[in-house]
Amino acid sequence: MCISKFVVPVVGFLLTASASAATHVLDGKSLSVDELWKISEPGETVKVSDDGWKRIKASYKAPIDAATDGRDIYGLTVNYGALKDQKVAGSSVEDEPNRSASIQFNERQMRIQAA
Incomplete structure (x- = not known):
């Protein structure tokens, strides 16, 4: 087997990989x-x-x-659009059950937007 058939592609790959990675x-x-x-x-x-x-x-x-x-924040404490008057979570959004309610709301919104 000719060594150049092996070395040239390997060296080429290494030069390409190192030149493009940053x-x-x-x-x-x-x-x-x-x-x-x-x-x-x-x-x-x-x-x-x-x-x-x-x-x-x-x-x-x-x-x-x-x-x-106490401010209303879209998607965090209140719903969107015509439903903006519906509360999603209370003002202490990092505390349970508000945190879980906000996460579930946003997951549902992402699925709706993806559909």
Whole structure:
């Protein structure tokens, strides 16, 4: 067996794999559409920066705080559209049974939208 028949494809694969794979760091501020397309390619690695995690946690906390303050939040404490006057959960949305009611409501809404 000719060694070049084996070595050339392996070296080619390694060069292609190393050239296309990259680590993308999400920080919540700098993601472009072009980078989003790159991230979706096979072999790409995505990490979230510490600042990115802080932003994710803050974005979760904002509607929770608003609900705790008694404000109506679509999909969290009240229904959508014509049913917006129907409560889904009380103001303490992180406490049971409100948390489970809100999760079930949103799962049902996602299934409706997918259908």
